[in-house]
Amino acid sequence: MQVWHTLNKVLKNTIVTNVVRFFNKLIVILHSKKYMKATFLKLLIVTILYTAFFGCAKRGTPTGGPKDSIPPVLVNAIPKIETINFKENKIKLYFNEYIKIKDVKKNLVISPPQKYDPIITPAGTASKFITIKILDTLDLNTTYSFNFGNSIVDNNEENKLENFKYVFSTGTFIDSLKLSGKVTNPLIKKSLTNIDVMLYEYNSQFNDSIIYKQKPRYIANTLDSTLFEITNIREGKYLLIALQDANSNKIYNPEIDKIGFIGDTVTLPTDKTFDFTIFKEIPKLKVIKPKEVNKGHAIFGFEGNANDLIIELLTPTPEDFKSEIVYEKNKDTINYWYTPFETDSLNFKVSKNNYSENFTLSLRSSKTDSLKITPSATGILHLIDTFFVSTNTPIIDFNASLIKITKKDSTEVLFTPIISKSKNKLYLNFEKEINTDYNLEILPKTITDIYQISNDSISYKLKTKSPEDYGTINLSFENSKNTPLIVELLNEKEQVIRKAKTNNQQTISFELLLPGKYLVRVTLDENNNGIWDTGNFLTRKQPETVKFFDQIIELRANYELNETFNIN
Numbered sequence: 001m002q003v004w005h006t007l008n009k010v011l012k013n014t015i016v017t018n019v020v021r022f023f024n025k026l027i028v029i030l031h032s033k034k035y036m037k038a039t040f041l042k043l044l045i046v047t048i049l050y051t052a053f054f055g056c057a058k059r060g061t062p063t064g065g066p067k068d069s070i071p072p073v074l075v076n077a078i079p080k081i082e083t084i085n086f087k088e089n090k091i092k093l094y095f096n097e098y099i100k101i102k103d104v105k106k107n108l109v110i111s112p113p114q115k116y117d118p119i120i121t122p123a124g125t126a127s128k129f130i131t132i133k134i135l136d137t138l139d140l141n142t143t144y145s146f147n148f149g150n151s152i153v154d155n156n157e158e159n160k161l162e163n164f165k166y167v168f169s170t171g172t173f174i175d176s177l178k179l180s181g182k183v184t185n186p187l188i189k190k191s192l193t194n195i196d197v198m199l200y201e202y203n204s205q206f207n208d209s210i211i212y213k214q215k216p217r218y219i220a221n222t223l224d225s226t227l228f229e230i231t232n233i234r235e236g237k238y239l240l241i242a243l244q245d246a247n248s249n250k251i252y253n254p255e256i257d258k259i260g261f262i263g264d265t266v267t268l269p270t271d272k273t274f275d276f277t278i279f280k281e282i283p284k285l286k287v288i289k290p291k292e293v294n295k296g297h298a299i300f301g302f303e304g305n306a307n308d309l310i311i312e313l314l315t316p317t318p319e320d321f322k323s324e325i326v327y328e329k330n331k332d333t334i335n336y337w338y339t340p341f342e343t344d345s346l347n348f349k350v351s352k353n354n355y356s357e358n359f360t361l362s363l364r365s366s367k368t369d370s371l372k373i374t375p376s377a378t379g380i381l382h383l384i385d386t387f388f389v390s391t392n393t394p395i396i397d398f399n400a401s402l403i404k405i406t407k408k409d410s411t412e413v414l415f416t417p418i419i420s421k422s423k424n425k426l427y428l429n430f431e432k433e434i435n436t437d438y439n440l441e442i443l444p445k446t447i448t449d450i451y452q453i454s455n456d457s458i459s460y461k462l463k464t465k466s467p468e469d470y471g472t473i474n475l476s477f478e479n480s481k482n483t484p485l486i487v488e489l490l491n492e493k494e495q496v497i498r499k500a501k502t503n504n505q506q507t508i509s510f511e512l513l514l515p516g517k518y519l520v521r522v523t524l525d526e527n528n529n530g531i532w533d534t535g536n537f538l539t540r541k542q543p544e545t546v547k548f549f550d551q552i553i554e555l556r557a558n559y560e561l562n563e564t565f566n567i568n
Helices: 002-012 016-033 037-057 208-212
Strands: 074-078 090-101 109-111 119-121 127-133 143-149 152-154 164-169 177-184 196-201 218-221 227-233 236-244 258-261 266-268 273-277 291-294 297-303 310-313 323-327 333-338 345-352 355-362 373-375 387-391 395-398 403-407 416-419 425-429 437-442 447-449 458-463 471-478 485-490 496-502 508-513 516-524 546-548 553-555 560-566
Touching: 109 218, 143 218, 143 227, 164 227, 177 196, 177 266, 196 208, 196 227, 218 227, 236 273, 258 273, 291 355, 310 333, 387 447, 395 416, 471 485, 471 516, 471 553, 485 508, 496 508, 516 560, 553 560
Parallel strands: 177 273, 471 560
Antiparallel strands: 074 090, 090 127, 090 152, 109 143, 119 127, 143 164, 177 227, 196 218, 196 236, 236 258, 236 266, 291 297, 297 333, 310 345, 323 333, 345 355, 373 387, 387 425, 395 447, 403 437, 416 425, 437 458, 471 508, 485 496, 485 516, 516 546, 516 553
8 A cells, every 4th residue: 555655646746757766766665565576567567657648748848847845764774773682883774765964963862862972974975874883882771762853854855854763772672751841932932943851860870960060861852843852761750951052062051051940850651741941040250351352442251240340450540541331231241441551451350249350451452443423313203212322432521512402493402411321322301392303413522432532513303203103002911929020012023112010910001102013021020120030950940930922913003902911
């Protein structure tokens, strides 16, 4: 029946130019099933008649036929799949057509992991077989799984042999227990891929630090979805974790990896599925040696929480010396700006609480950063926004009398200038009217930066819209826990557009929103500090729960939408 099914499938999706390919596959299947010669002759006659018919009926230029969509088929394995008492150091896998191995280092997951990666050939060339040379010493009485993921493809169309797995045991039986679930990132709505899910066995060697030092007993990967399944597990008790493994070493490195864990002991066999989230722990504070960007500008990299870090310049400085420290938003970088003076190097002391370290920065650059000014808006100015100009260097001084804001009828508008704490933004706060044109002029030498460089003449034309050009989204929540909430409105790129906080069940209204598509993200702010708090593996602290509204909210101009969010 398999032969006739294959014949029917191939004949329906093939024309004359693909008959040869079909016939090669047919021969392999016949040999693998040891069919009688009579059957083979019948099939051969059908194939010849089919070829003759289409050869006569379709004259003209061949089109190449439909695209091949049949994945490769494993026809033999030496030793066979699920061999017990395995003692070999070489495995050969034979296929019914020429195949290639793609991204095998990324896709291949060996469970239990091996100290030395096997040699898999051929690499980068087409072949009808794969050779696996095992370099590691195999454990006794252990079931091994070599999961190739989707790395095996046919040579012509790269049809994937999905989730192909070779399993064997060095003992007298194959372990058959399995475990499944889902891994997500609480801060993003899109699916995670390529996450390692690991099981550590509770035995005499187990302790909490094992995930920082050793590879797990069992491992699987989510590949291209959020779902995972670990198979061929032995009965026992385990710690279950997931890693977004930055350097693919199967060992947890808090500085670069994200982790998720199930707090309770996982006992197998079980019918449970396990869903958990991954997060980035806050590592211990560590400041990286500073680098010179340009003359008068250095940067300090850091790990951990560098808020309130003290950067002290130990090198003697002239009386007119000035410096500014600016943290880069969403980056682990601190900018140290200073007025240059004659010296070959700078000595720094950085400290916070019990942390302290000294650095020496050698100076070589003769180029200084030139002042650049960027407006927060051009053209349309949102009714709820405060206009500002940002600079790439710290603002040391400004002259508000050289700034002028007027309406279209030349009426002058009063404003309040405010310098940001980071010294790189100058806000111009004024009362905005609907459907109004504004001219904004910044005359030369209005803004002076740390290098005593001032701006040239700048002018901007701004316009406000009417309330009817915007919409409103009202959000109410069903929250039986009565936990304080952080409510964020995101755009389609998952960028935060608005943010609000509530301690009760009140409705939150986001008004004067531009038409578009929005997402809602809600954090259960258990400690009521107004921010999402991450987790910690050693203390078994899970991150605060984050939930997304299950649909995209599409808002039109002059619309008011009411949505209820169940977060129980």
